[in-house]
Amino acid sequence: MDELHDEFITENMPNRVHMSTSCCQINCGGQADIAINIQHTKPPKINHDLVANVCERPTVVARCPVAAIRPALINGKPSLEVDEKKCICCGACFPPCPPMQINDPENSKLAIWVGGKNSNARSKPTFHKLVAAGIPNNPPRWPEVATIIKKILHVYKEDARDWERLSDWVDRIGWPRFFELTELPFTKYHIDNWHGARRSLNASTHIRF
Known part of the structure; x- marks a missing residue:
């Protein structure tokens, strides 16, 4: 600004x-x-190919204030998923996990x-x-x-x-x-x-x- x-x-x-x-x-x-x-x-878009190598999943899950994030197995790789009905779009998950991109110009x-x-x-x-x-x-x-x-x-x-x-x-x-x-x-x-x-x-x- x-x-x-x-x-x-x-x-x-x-x-x-x-x-x-x-x-x-x-x-x-x-x-x-x-x-x-x-x-x-809008909830974050997740790059599942990068989550396992970049994010500490328990930390990301704990950061969510409304418990909208949970561990998941996507295409055989450890990843995360978001319950979009719970998500309040606060962006708290992005700092510890950049693959959870919330600043998406096309979708947000x-x-x-x-x-x-x-x-x-x-x-x-x-x-x-x-x-x-x-x-x-x-x-x-x-x-x-x-x-x-x-x-x-x-x-x-x-x-x-x-x-x-x-x-x-x-x-x-x-x-x-x-x-x-x-x-x-x-x-x-x-x-x-x-x-x-x-x-x-x-x-x-x-x-x-």
Whole structure:
């Protein structure tokens, strides 16, 4: 994200903005104070010919936070397989096992999550929310991702109060206003539908999105 280099060295943002790539929104949103997370959306593609010689399979299995990876025998060679129904596309398996390539431009799209906060200073901790998905995966510059990130940061810089964290800013203006200011499309897939969502949804009979 060298396109944002000037913004960070001049420290013109209302507060620090931590960004991360290729990790799950639960971990970064709940433990690492990551305000913006760029995440892959498809499970890794495995090069089974290289796994036995490159990867320590028990370590890779242990690295998966949702137990989606298990040992397998593919074409007579020791390898690994992924339960795609469990996989959260966090990329934790890639560092110890490069043949599990998650950054696949042909098969993987990218998603952007916003609002993670671990600290309870000024406000309670929060998880990320999905703000953009299906973004083309075009390495090495990822121009589509950079455009969306710069738009979010520009609006945050112009609208947030001094020392207001990105998650606190979103909490103050509300998610409907966030999508309006950033001009990002809002779809049914952006609606919280997990069992605890009632605490974060507008408890109203009026739909304002």
